[in-house]
Amino acid sequence: MAGLIFSFQPGASPLHRLDVRVKLAALLAVSLTSLQLGHAALALALSALLLLLARAGWPPLSTLVALRWYLLLLAIVVCSQALTTAGEPLLPISWLPASRQGLEVGLLSAGRLLLVALAGLLLTVTSRPAALRAAVEWLLRPIPLVPHRQAATMVGLLVRFIPVILSQAAELKEALRARAIEESRRPLRRLTALGLPLLRRTFLTADRLTAAMEARCYGAELQRDWPSLGTRDWAALALVGCCCLALLLLSLW
Amino acid sequence: MNQQPDLRNLVLASLMAALIAVGGYLVVPIGPVPIVLQNLFVLVAALLLGSRWASAAVAVYLLAGACGLPVFAGGGGGLGHLFGPRGGYLFGFLAAAWLTGLIAERAGRRPWLEVVAMVAGSLLIYALGVPWLQWMLGLDFGKAMAVGMLPFLPGDALKIVAALLIVRSVRPLLRPATAPSQPPRRSAG
Numbered sequence: 434m435a436g437l438i439f440s441f442q443p444g445a446s447p448l449h450r451l452d453v454r455v456k457l458a459a460l461l462a463v464s465l466t467s468l469q470l471g472h473a474a475l476a477l478a479l480s481a482l483l484l485l486l487a488r489a490g491w492p493p494l495s496t497l498v499a500l501r502w503y504l505l506l507l508a509i510v511v512c513s514q515a516l517t518t519a520g521e522p523l524l525p526i527s528w529l530p531a532s533r534q535g536l537e538v539g540l541l542s543a544g545r546l547l548l549v550a551l552a553g554l555l556l557t558v559t560s561r562p563a564a565l566r567a568a569v570e571w572l573l574r575p576i577p578l579v580p581h582r583q584a585a586t587m588v589g590l591l592v593r594f595i596p597v598i599l600s601q602a603a604e605l606k607e608a609l610r611a612r613a614i615e616e617s618r619r620p621l622r623r624l625t626a627l628g629l630p631l632l633r634r635t636f637l638t639a640d641r642l643t644a645a646m647e648a649r650c651y652g653a654e655l656q657r658d659w660p661s662l663g664t665r666d667w668a669a670l671a672l673v674g675c676c677c678l679a680l681l682l683l684s685l686w
Numbered sequence: 687m688n689q690q691p692d693l694r695n696l697v698l699a700s701l702m703a704a705l706i707a708v709g710g711y712l713v714v715p716i717g718p719v720p721i722v723l724q725n726l727f728v729l730v731a732a733l734l735l736g737s738r739w740a741s742a743a744v745a746v747y748l749l750a751g752a753c754g755l756p757v758f759a760g761g762g763g764g765l766g767h768l769f770g771p772r773g774g775y776l777f778g779f780l781a782a783a784w785l786t787g788l789i790a791e792r793a794g795r796r797p798w799l800e801v802v803a804m805v806a807g808s809l810l811i812y813a814l815g816v817p818w819l820q821w822m823l824g825l826d827f828g829k830a831m832a833v834g835m836l837p838f839l840p841g842d843a844l845k846i847v848a849a850l851l852i853v854r855s856v857r858p859l860l861r862p863a864t865a866p867s868q869p870p871r872r873s874a875g
Contacts (some may be wrong), residue, residue, distance in 0.1 A: 461753070502759075553755050554756055584745075590696075590697065590704070594703075594704030595708055628852070632705075632852055633859060635705070636856050639698055646697065
């Protein structure tokens, strides 16, 4: 499941067909908007994103299962906020200083983080890594002093490497199991049996990748020509903008 | 085969950034606090790549996260994380990669100096992360230390040992011009 979280899922949904720049801009807009949203607006936005993920081929339940560790982290955020914020006591237990205000604040910040995580998931699930790389480069180009081509290539490689590492880990685990080597919970044993071979393998993969990139003349100045945005892209951008604005208004009201 | 050193470092730095992201997704449930392996790979990157490319690796990781890609702990992402309560640790990774790399470059592969470099880097992560946490959540200093530093120290000691083992094992593969057709060389450790 962990492998699925980062990888592109081919498909033909309207989201797959959108220009990646539009999706990246939408993600940034959602990320900024999320900081100002209230409870009702957050709930609306979260359900909308879950529906969109379902449209892109990811049912809500498996999305939440894939994000289980993240949800655990968010639960910790909620608990720590509830316990540390002063206010009206939530439970009539004297040693458990949970407050209602703290719970509200915690739920709010956890919801905001989850919103951005779902939006990011939507982007990686529906966009090819190569297109994503090009879009990051396009985004960084106006910023001075940043080697935008290199940075974009590295982001593209990062996105591509994650599923490679996870699938190699799965292969290694199967190889160990086939040789009747039990999976150990002791950290050092795990490191020597699984971690070291995995890392050596990934580094060899990186080496082969370097050779392949060199053989394909990476480094020669390549410029990607962007087609101008179509009606569909502008419409989507306008729709996202309107939604963000509506959610902001709802939160203010 | 002579590979361009810059391209090689660029690919390796991307790989380390990916490992940092994977390290945030794998949660090792030992003891009361789940251990996340992100800072392990920050240290490994610093020892293997040196300060410049290790900071590049962490910077790319942060950039990917800031764009909203799900690379932060547990599969999160977005600016909300970068400037959220745990943001100080994320910026601490950048500083730690630079500092550890800087010391390690001067260590000449002497293990005890590399350990010093990693201890300094780990402490730098907390030096940025704990005050940030304290300020964001409005805790007092003792409470911030108890929540944001002390439970992780035993895990960090383990991670430093693990990082040394990893670096020992992987470094022979990184000698310049390892032709892809060569079988991987066995190393001690």
